[in-house]
Amino acid sequence: MGDWKETYPSKGPLTVVAELPATPQPPDGFIRLSGPLEHDNIVNGDGLRAVVWTQGCPNHCPGCQNPETWDFAGGFEVEIDEICRRLSEFPGQTGLTFCGGEPFVQPRACKQIADYVRDKLGWDVWSFSGFTYEQIKETGGEAWEFLKSLDALIDGPFILSQKDLSLRYRGSRNQRLLHLERGTGKIVSQE
């Protein structure tokens, strides 16, 4: 990952300075989580949402509220089929949000879950990422495929010096709430 955090611009347009790191993903059919599934969440996206908390994050933002989610060997692996079944048992949800940890280091597993809740449950899908939209697009591959399955992305690392608790769903002013065109990844609007 290099020193992209040090060179991440605090003002002005976001710049791609590095690709996402190549990190080991769980075996096919599994996802590594940091905690139990959540439901009826109203703070990680619009509506009433289920939340999948992923394990493993290379970003190590100073001031991160969830440092226990950084270790790629931490947390626990769960079968994706089990996750989908349990999500389908949550009544009244309008969407699913991936939080972390860093969801984009497990893009294959996250996309499978995103596809399930969208196609079978009719939910919208949001994700947080410590990487920027531009970094994910530049990386391409499975990370970009996961992004294309989303309706919204909250992007960028948490930067302590830009902390602002008044922002919707975001912790620091550099982070953006990007509404996406599902299937293409095109940015429709941003906050």
Ligand code: SF4
């Ligand atoms: S990207 Fe998120 S989980 Fe990772 S260190 Fe930064 S704030 Fe913490």
